[in-house]
Amino acid sequence: xxxxxxxxxxxxxAQKLSSYVNGWHNHIDDIVSELSNDHxxxxxxxxxxxxxxxxxxxxxxxxxxxxLRNEASAKLGKKFMEVTDARDRALPFx
Numbered sequence: 656x657x658x659x660x661x662x663x664x665x666x667x668x669a670q671k672l673s674s675y676v677n678g679w680h681n682h683i684d685d686i687v688s689e690l691s692n693d694h695x696x697x698x699x700x701x702x703x704x705x706x707x708x709x710x711x712x713x714x715x716x717x718x719x720x721x722x723l724r725n726e727a728s729a730k731l732g733k734k735f736m737e738v739t740d741a742r743d744r745a746l747p748f749x
Contacts, residue, residue, distance in 0.1 A: 696749065703746045709735040710744070 675681050690701050712732025715721045721729040
């Protein structure tokens with residue numbers, strides 16, 4: 656997949672995820688349950704995604720670039736960064 660297609664795919668996935676979590680009746684636990692049954696390598700990839708998200712949240716806290724809607728996420732990201740180091744966050748590709 657070329658870079659342009661990757662960017663478009665990433666935008667589509669981000670939009671779908673945002674739409675899903677925006678719903679009042681979403682079932683995040685159902686997604687977590689499904690992912691926990693996925694291939695172990697793919698589970699590692701999902702965890703890598705979550706780590707990157709927390710790192711991004713920490714940047715917002717550092718830059719004071721948050722408001723009441725995402726303050727808790729920014730602060731959690733900061734805490735995550737404080738208790739982990741780069742080696743912890745560098746999940747291997749196996």
